[in-house]
Structure formats: structure tokens, C-alpha cells
Amino acid sequence: MSAPEIWSNTRIxxxxxxxxxxxxxxxxxxxxxxxxxxxxxxxxxxDYWHLKEHVQLWDVSVQRQVExxxxxxxxxxxxxxxxxLTRSKVGRCYYAPLVDGRGGLINDPVILKLADDRxxxxxxxxxxxxxxxGLAHGLNLNVKIFEPNVNPLAVQGPKADELMSRVFGDSVxxxxxxxxxxxxxxxxPFLVARTGWSKQGGFEIYVDNDDLAGPLWDAxxxxxxxxxxxxxxxxxxxxxxxxxxxxxxxATIDDNPLQCRLDQYCHLDADIDFIGRDALRAERxxxxxxxxxxxxxxxxxxxxxxxxxxxxxxxxRVGDLTSAAQSPRFGRxxxxxxxxxxxxxxxxxxxxxxxxxxxxxxxTAIPFE
Amino acid sequence: MSAPEIWSNTRIxxxxxxxxxxxxxxxxxxxxxxxxxxxxxxxxxxDYWHLKEHVQLWDVSVQRQVExxxxxxxxxxxxxxxxxLTRSKVGRCYYAPLVDGRGGLINDPVILKLADDRxxxxxxxxxxxxxxxGLAHGLNLNVKIFEPNVNPLAVQGPKADELMSRVFGDSVxxxxxxxxxxxxxxxxPFLVARTGWSKQGGFEIYVDNDDLAGPLWDAxxxxxxxxxxxxxxxxxxxxxxxxxxxxxxxATIDDNPLQCRLDQYCHLDADIDFIGRDALRAERxxxxxxxxxxxxxxxxxxxxxxxxxxxxxxxxRVGDLTSAAQSPRFGRxxxxxxxxxxxxxxxxxxxxxxxxxxxxxxxTAIPFE
Numbered sequence: 001m002s003a004p005e006i007w008s009n010t011r012i013x014x015x016x017x018x019x020x021x022x023x024x025x026x027x028x029x030x031x032x033x034x035x036x037x038x039x040x041x042x043x044x045x046x047d048y049w050h051l052k053e054h055v056q057l058w059d060v061s062v063q064r065q066v067e068x069x070x071x072x073x074x075x076x077x078x079x080x081x082x083x084x085l086t087r088s089k090v091g092r093c094y095y096a097p098l099v100d101g102r103g104g105l106i107n108d109p110v111i112l113k114l115a116d117d118r119x120x121x122x123x124x125x126x127x128x129x130x131x132x133x134g135l136a137h138g139l140n141l142n143v144k145i146f147e148p149n150v151n152p153l154a155v156q157g158p159k160a161d162e163l164m165s166r167v168f169g170d171s172v173x174x175x176x177x178x179x180x181x182x183x184x185x186x187x188x189p190f191l192v193a194r195t196g197w198s199k200q201g202g203f204e205i206y207v208d209n210d211d212l213a214g215p216l217w218d219a220x221x222x223x224x225x226x227x228x229x230x231x232x233x234x235x236x237x238x239x240x241x242x243x244x245x246x247x248x249x250x251a252t253i254d255d256n257p258l259q260c261r262l263d264q265y266c267h268l269d270a271d272i273d274f275i276g277r278d279a280l281r282a283e284r285x286x287x288x289x290x291x292x293x294x295x296x297x298x299x300x301x302x303x304x305x306x307x308x309x310x311x312x313x314x315x316x317r318v319g320d321l322t323s324a325a326q327s328p329r330f331g332r333x334x335x336x337x338x339x340x341x342x343x344x345x346x347x348x349x350x351x352x353x354x355x356x357x358x359x360x361x362x363x364t365a366i367p368f369e
Numbered sequence: 370m371s372a373p374e375i376w377s378n379t380r381i382x383x384x385x386x387x388x389x390x391x392x393x394x395x396x397x398x399x400x401x402x403x404x405x406x407x408x409x410x411x412x413x414x415x416d417y418w419h420l421k422e423h424v425q426l427w428d429v430s431v432q433r434q435v436e437x438x439x440x441x442x443x444x445x446x447x448x449x450x451x452x453x454l455t456r457s458k459v460g461r462c463y464y465a466p467l468v469d470g471r472g473g474l475i476n477d478p479v480i481l482k483l484a485d486d487r488x489x490x491x492x493x494x495x496x497x498x499x500x501x502x503g504l505a506h507g508l509n510l511n512v513k514i515f516e517p518n519v520n521p522l523a524v525q526g527p528k529a530d531e532l533m534s535r536v537f538g539d540s541v542x543x544x545x546x547x548x549x550x551x552x553x554x555x556x557x558p559f560l561v562a563r564t565g566w567s568k569q570g571g572f573e574i575y576v577d578n579d580d581l582a583g584p585l586w587d588a589x590x591x592x593x594x595x596x597x598x599x600x601x602x603x604x605x606x607x608x609x610x611x612x613x614x615x616x617x618x619x620a621t622i623d624d625n626p627l628q629c630r631l632d633q634y635c636h637l638d639a640d641i642d643f644i645g646r647d648a649l650r651a652e653r654x655x656x657x658x659x660x661x662x663x664x665x666x667x668x669x670x671x672x673x674x675x676x677x678x679x680x681x682x683x684x685x686r687v688g689d690l691t692s693a694a695q696s697p698r699f700g701r702x703x704x705x706x707x708x709x710x711x712x713x714x715x716x717x718x719x720x721x722x723x724x725x726x727x728x729x730x731x732x733t734a735i736p737f738e
Contacts, residue, residue, distance in 0.1 A: 005397045006375030007408050008675050010691050011494060011618035012399055018675075028374045030381055031400035034494065034617055039376050101506050106499065125380060125403065127496035129622075130475065131503045137470050137644060138507015248403055249380035253498075275506060306377050306387075322379050 008036055015061035016151050016213035020221075024231050032062035032125045038233040045328055048237045051200055055159035056232025057220055060197070060204070061151035066109075066129045069118040072141040076132065077111065077119050079139075082257065082274050084267035088113050093178040093195050097257035097265055098128065103279035104253040105260060106131055108245070110195055112180060112206075120206075122152065124247035135275075151213060153205045155220065159227045160202035166223040167216075168192060172203070185219070186212045197234045199242035199367070237325040240334050243294070243366035250292060250322040250336050256280060258288045259338070261366075290319060290340050294366035297333025297352065299359045302326045310353045311337050311361070318343045321352050327368070334368050335361070377405055384430035385520050385582035389590075393600050401431035401494045407602040414697055417606045420569055424528035425601025426589055429566070429573070430520035435478075435498045438487040441510040445501065446480065446488050448508075451626065451643050453636035457482050462547040462562050466626035466634055467497065472648035473622040474629060475500055477614070479564055481549060481575075489575075491521065493616035504644075520582060522574045524589065528596045529571035535592040536585075537561060541572070554588070555581045566603045568611035568736070606694040609703050612663070612735035619661060619691040619705050625649060627657045628707070630735075659688060659709050663735035666702025666721065668728045671695045679722045680706050680730070687712045690721050696737070703737050704730070 006029050008014055013035045027040035038059060041047055050056065068077055078085050081096040088094060090113050098106040098121075107128045109121040121128055132145045155164055164172040168183040172192065175181050180193035191206040207213050221229060245251055251260045258266060258280065268281050295311075308320040324335035335352070343350060348363040375398045377383055382404045396409035407428060410416055419425065437446055447454050450465040457463060459482050467475040467490075476497045478490040490497055501514045524533055533541040537552040541561065544550050549562035560575040576582050590598060614620055620629045627635060627649065637650050664680075677689040693704035704721070712719060717732040 004375055004391075004395050004407075006373055007397045007399055007673070009399070009615075009618055010674060010677055011615055014675050022373075026373050028376045030376055030378070038373075100502055127499055130496055130500035133469055134500045134503020134505075135507045136503075138504045138509075140507075246378075246380055249378055304376070305379060306383050308379055 006031070012036060015059055016207065016210050017059040017061065017153065017217055020214065020217050021059055021231050026231070033064045033123065035062045035064070037062045038231070039236075041231050041233070044236055044325070047232055048235050048328065050228070050230065051157050051198060051232055051235055051238055053158065054228040054230075055155060055157035055163050055202070055224055056230060057217060058154035058156055058232050058234065060154045060234070063122045063152045063204075065148055065150045065206070066121040066123055066132060066145065067118070067148050068121070068132060068143055068145050070143040071117065072143045073117045073119060076136060076141050076143055078272055079135065079274055080132065081111070082266040082268060082276065082280060084270040084272050085111075086270070086272060090115055091180055093180060093193050095178075095265060097260070097262050098131070099257060099276035099280065100253065101276055101279065103256040103276040103283055105247065105251050105255055105257055106253060108247050108262070112191070112193065120150070126248065148208065149210070150206050150208045153207050153213075153217065154196045154202060155205065156196045156198045156202035156232065157200050159224075163220060163224045163227055163229060164192070164203050167219050175203070185216055188212055190216075197244060198238055199244075200238070236323070237327055237334070240323055240325050240336060241327060241329065241368045243368070245292060245336065246323060250338070255338065256283055256288075258283055259291050261292055288341065290338050291344060292366070293337055293339045293344055294364040294368055295321065295335040295337050295350070295352070295361045296330065296364055297324060297335055297359050297361050299333050300326070301356075302333045303354050303356045311339060312351045312353065313343060313348075318350065330368065333359070336366065339363070375400075381405060384428055385576065385579050386428040386430065386522065386586055389583065389586050390428055390600050395600070402433045402492065404431045404433070406431045407600070408605070410600055410602070413605055413694070416601055417604050417697065419597070419599065420526050420567060420601055420604055420607055422527065423597040423599075424524060424526035424532050424571070424593055425599060426586060427523035427525055427565075427601050427603065429523045429603070432491045432521045432573075434517055434519045434575070435490040435492055435501060435514065436487070436517050437490070437501060437512055437514050439512040440486065441512050442486045442488060445505060445510050445512055447641055448504065448644055449501065450480070451635040451637060451645065451649060453639040453641050454480075455639070455641060459484055460549055462549060462564050464547075464634060466629070466631050467500070468626060468645035468649065469622065470645055470648065472625040472645040472652055474616065474620050474624055474626055475622060477616050477631070481560070481562065489519070495617065517577065518579070519575050519577045522576050522582075522586065523565045523571060524574065525565045525567045525571035525601065526569050528593070528598075532589060532593045532596055532598060533561070533572050536588050544572070554585055557581055559585075566613060567607055568613075569607070605692070606696055606703070609692055609694050609705060610696060610698065610737045612737070614661060614705065615692060619707070624707065625652055625657075627652055628660050630661055657710065659707050660713060661735070662706055662708045662713055663733040663737055664690065664704040664706050664719070664721070664730045665699065665733055666693060666704055666728050666730050668702050669695070670725075671702045672723050672725045680708060681720045681722065682712060682717075687719065699737065702728070705735065708732070
């Protein structure tokens with residue numbers, strides 16, 4: 001049997017860039033926030049090396065924006081995350097876990113502070129707008145919450161600065177890490193942030209003008225010919241090596257941000273009010289019992305991970321592998337797993353049950369080094 | 370270029386039936402509620418005729434359950450829908466639009482009343498649990514909200530009664546339309562409802578036991594050999610002909626249930642308190658300005674609808690086509706469209722702009738007859 005096709009429709013939206021990437025040749029899609037996300041162009045390994053050496057254009061329209069604005073916006077935004085945003089600044093991006101009353105992870109967006117009373121949540125794969133709408137209704141807050149028509153285009157890779165400055169000018173260099181500015185293209189001010197879901201550096205352009213989406217793509221494509229620019233996408237190997245968790249896969253609402261190693265974004269003792277504070281404090285005081293950990297896998301032929309694989313120490317089940325890829329850099333498999341606390345020490349030898357049989361594994365810290 | 374593949378992973382979950390349908394040969398998938406939903410086996414047209422003549426097993430695990438239980442459960446459930454559930458009964462299913470404060474459609478689940486203080490929402494494609502959690506937190510309600518491990522298996526088609534009675538016994542016949550009962554298979558009581566996303570009749574089995582999921586599938590498959598049972602899935606042609614809307618495609622949070630022709634489930638004058646009541650009453654009093662309407666399309670070669678197509682009357686834009694399929698029964702295309710009110714009259718001639726050029730269209734009521 002050939003691999004099943006994916007069929008998109010009006011429920012699974014295409015993007016302003018879909019025609020470009022399909023003309024180039026996209027090899028595989030997934031669906032993310034009810035929208036198409038490319039997963040492969042040439043091959044995952046070829047895409048990986050290209051990303052680490054050159055520059056790529058990523059259609060990450062799936063990173064939908066949830067806009068929260070109005071008199072109570074700042075209050076609601078702080079309620080939604082354990083990250084202390086008291087001293088947050090307009091023009092900055094904040095990676096922020098969102099948690100429910102039990103401390104469970106609802107999403108891990110980047111929050112853009114557009115104004116003191118206006119925010120965008122650039123979200124991972126769950127309907128954050130519904131959570132925010134429910135809270136706002138229940139708490140009777142004066143806010144407006146909706147999904148604006150914004151389709152992020154990421155420019156990622158070591159040559160991203162060069163390419164972006166050719167299209168947007170020298171002011172690109174002035175954007176600091178997790179900062180953003182409004183830069184002109186085609187007479188329209190685009191929000192450009194120095195962010196992105198890779199560790200290779202780069203930018204995300206928040207494309208809020210459908211008419212200019214195609215011309216912007218084409219301008220970047222043309223300006224980058226000698227930089228070997230090409231379409232790309234979040235790369236499974238690179239993001240695992242870099243320790244970027246995929247919400248819904250590596251962590252769900254049944255996990256809390258401490259288990260996801262997001263302690264630095266959880267200001268549990270700050271003088272702020274947020275949902276889940278008591279639960280997270282209790283979890284911290286108790287000590288987390290499981291956490292996301294890296295694994296090296298001693299194999300040269302890794303099956304695709306379609307469901308979580310059991311991780312064992314001898315016969316004892318000690319956790320689940322949640323993502324894995326064959327790493328060209330390390331010459332073995334790299335994986336993320338949610339493991340019990342007595343297995344976290346780097347070097348611990350474990351066994352993973354894959355559909356093709358058991359694989360020997362070694363615990364390591366993430367990001368992989 | 371060959372069609373892009375779909376890649377599933379731990380974020381896009383497979384189901385307890387995935388191995389069965391892949392062994393048989395599934396031709397296309399979509400993603401629905403973060404999970405794989407098959408869309409084609411032999412061909413959409415062949416699947417259509419088979420569904421209308423025989424009986425099919427549908428892996429509709431994607432119809433996730435949101436369980437709401439506890440002392441305030443009935444109160445929260447009624448708040449979430451304009452359908453009057455005051456006299457709802459345990460053992461019954463209720464198709465119910467869910468709306469936000471502006472009357473916008475959040476989902477259109479079937480609500481199963483398991484007990485006076487325990488409900489399942491069998492949901493369409495949006496994270497209803499987050500909406501419910503937000504409301505419960507904001508209103509400080511005493512409820513428990515979570516997604517249980519339930520994977521519905523639908524048995525659909527005119528021979529469904531015969532097949533189900535062979536596996537579950539004669540008590541199947543006693544289940545009324547939109548009723549449910551607990552019937553034994555393999556020593557486990559399965560919730561069996563006379564419901565399903567087709568107009569051909571049949572059942573949905575709420576499979577809450579992973580160990581018995583495979584054996585149950587196999588038992589139905591084996592018992593139905595002479596009934597020509599085979600794997601199937603919600604069928605694009607059949608569901609459009611039958612007038613079943615697809616949430617997220619034919620209607621979104623920007624549409625209200627009156628526009629979706631769900632008036633009979635909106636008890637706006639009942640003595641109940643629900644979110645969006647004022648907005649829906651105002652919309653009713655004003656008169657809706659657009660609504661979902663059927664279209665016949667004068668074409669023998671319909672392109673796939675990947676994005677909404679503009680519908681025109683002459684040069685004037687009067688709406689959007691949201692779903693379409695070539696109907697073997699009518700010998701032309703059948704479509705759903707959201708149209709302005711002055712175009713609703715059956716027989717009105719309109720023009721649809723497809724990617725392959727314009728198509729002449731004729732307004733008709735849904736379901737198609």
C-alpha cells in the first residue's frame with residue numbers, strides 16, 4: 001500500500017503560501033491548529049543539513065495568533081501564565097507556558113506584547129482562544145478575544161540575517177533576540193520578530209496582509225538565490241537535538257510545566273496571581289516525579305514514532321518515549337521521553353520498546369550536546 | 370508531484386483501530402481533534418454506494434468525549450447550549466449547538482446524558498474541553514472536566530441493525546433513535562447509541578476498553594461477511610446530500626446556529642440560562658442575514674474544495690461555497706454554501722468561482738431531495 005494521502009478542505013485550511021510550497025514540492029504535511037503544516041521537502045535529513053548551513057522559508061501559518069485586547073487584557077494574560085509579566089515590555093516576545101487550575105499545560109505560546117492592553121499569543125496546537133474566552137466570560141472581564149488573519153512566515157538558518165536585511169533593510173540587525181519591530185515591505189508595516197522554532201537563528205514575519213504574502217515570499221526567494229534559500233519547515237531532527245518540545249506530543253494537559261523543564265518560565269513565588277499557582281507550588285514542594293529527558297538510541301534504523309513507546313529499566317516501566325529521530329550529527333537516534341525521577345541521571349541505560357523490537361537507550365540532558 | 374503524505378506522530382494520535390484500517394488499506398486521512406480520521410477506502414463514490422446498500426465499520430475515534438461531571442455539571446451543560454435540556458433523560462443523546470457570548474458556534478456535539486450529574490459531549494473538531502474548563506474556572510463551578518479514553522466505532526448503513534444484533538444480541542433492536550444502552554461484548558458493557566454521522570441508519574459504540582477494541586472490530590467484521598461489511602468513514606457525498614454540516618468547514622465561531630439552520634435546537638424563549646442568549650435573541654429579532662443553503666452545481670468535473678469559493682449573482686458576491694462533491698445520485702455537483710438572505714429561494718441561479726473556472730449553480734433546500 002502506498003502511504004495514505006492527506007486531504008485538506010475548508011476545515012483544514014491551506015495558507016497564503018500553500019501554492020508556493022506545493023509548486024516547489026512538499027513531501028509531507030501534518031495538521032496543526034486546523035491548518036496544513038509542511039513536514040518535509042527533499043528529505044528530513046537533507047532539510048536538516050540545509051537548515052544548519054543556509055536559510056529556509058517556513059510556512060508556519062499554523063502558529064495562529066490569539067489576540068487579547070481591552071482594559072482587562074493584561075490582567076487576563078497574567079492569569080493565564082506562571083511567567084511573571086509584571087515588567088514585560090511592548091515590542092518584546094515572551095515564551096510562556098499556559099496552565100489550568102491543576103497546573104496542567106494547556107499550551108506553550110510565544111506572547112507578543114503589542115501594547116499595554118493588546119497581546120498576541122502565537123500558539124502551539126490547541127484552541128487557546130476557547131480557554132481564554134471561557135475565562136473571560138466566567139470572570140466577566142472586559143476584553144476582546146479573537147483570531148486575526150495573521151500567517152507567520154519564518155526565515156530560519158545561519159544566513160537568515162543576511163537574507164532579511166536584503167529585503168527589509170539594515171534595521172533588521174537592530175532587532176534583539178525575542179524582540180520585534182515593524183518593518184516595511186510593499187508599503188505595509190510587517191511585524192518582524194527574532195524568534196523561530198529552530199536553534200539556527202532567524203526571524204518570524206507576522207504576515208497580516210494576504211495580498212502581499214505571495215510577493216513577500218517571492219522577494220525572499222529571489223533575494224536569497226545565492227544564499228541557497230529554499231522552502232523548509234520545522235525539522236524533526238533539529239528540534240529534538242535542540243530540545244524544543246512539541247505540545248500535544250511531548251507534553252499534554254496531563255503534564256505540568258515543571259515536568260516539561262520549563263522552571264525558568266514559572267515564577268511561583270512572584271507577587272502575581274495566575275491560574276494553577278497552588279497546584280504548581282505544591283508540585284514543586286513535593287518534587288516532580290517525572291520529567292522530559294533526552295535519550296540516545298543505539299540504532300541505525302529507527303521506525304517512525306506514531307504512538308508513545310514504553311521505556312523500561314529491565315522489566316520495570318519507567319516512562320514513555322514521545323519523539324525520536326535518527327541524528328546524522330550523533331550517528332544514532334535522539335529522542336525525548338517522559339521519565340520517572342530515578343532515571344534522570346545522564347548515562348543511565350534503559351530499554352525502549354519500538355514496534356520493530358527493543359532498542360538500547362542512554363539518558364542524556366537536552367538540548368543534546 | 371505525487372500527493373503529499375500525511376505523517377502522524379504522538380501529537381496526531383492514531384486509534385485502537387488504526388492497525389485494522391491500514392491493514393485493509395485506507396486511501397486518505399484527515400486530522401480531526403488531534404487524531405487521524407480516514408476519508409477514503411476504495412473511492413469516495415464506491416464507498417458512497419456501499420454505505421447506502423450494505424454496512425460499514427467507521428473508526429470515528431476522533432469524536433472525542435468531553436466528560437463533565439459533578440454537582441454543578443447539569444448547570445454548566447445547560448449554560449453551554451441554547452437547547453433546553455430541562456427535561457433531558459438519562460440514556461438519551463442530544464444534538465446541541467454550543468455557542469459563545471456573541472452567539473458564535475463553538476461546536477455542535479451530541480451530548481449523552483449518562484447520569485443526572487454526568488455527561489459526555491461527543492464533539493466536532495474544536496477543543497470544547499478548554500472552553501468548558503475556562504467557564505468552570507471563571508464561574509467557580511464544582512465540576513470535573515476531562516477527556517476519557519473513549520474511541521467511538523460507528524456501524525452505519527441499512528444492514529447495521531442486522532449486524533449489530535448478531536454481535537450484541539436482540540436488545541439492539543430496543544435502542545430508539547438517539548437513545549443508548551449498555552450492551553455486553555467480551556464481558557464488558559459497551560455504551561451503544563443509535564446515532565451516527567450518516568443518514569443511512571446505524572449505531573455508535575463508545576469503545577472504552579482498548580483491549581477489546583480489536584476483538585470487537587474483528588467480531589463485527591467476521592459476523593458481517595455475508596452482509597458485505599467493510600471499513601468505511603464519513604462520506605463527503607452522502608453527508609452533503611444529507612445536509613450534515615461539518616463544523617470548522619461549513620460553519621465556524623464567526624457563524625451562529627440560526628445561520629446554520631439549527632433553529633430547532635435553539636430554545637431562545639425557554640426558561641433557561643445559557644451563554645449567548647441575548648445575542649441569539651437579537652439575531653432572531655433582527656432576522657439572520659445569511660444562512661447555510663444547498664447548491665446544485667452544473668458540472669461533471671468538480672475540483673476539490675480546499676478553500677471557500679466565492680458565490681456570485683452576476684457580479685455581486687453573495688456568499689461562499691464551503692463544501693462540494695460530485696453526486697452520483699443527482700448526476701451533478703451538490704454543495705453547501707453560506708449565502709445572503711436574498712438568494713435563499715430554491716431555484717435561484719448563481720455562479721460559483723472554482724479554481725478551474727466558473728460553475729453555474731442553482732439554490733436548493735438541504736437535505737438534497
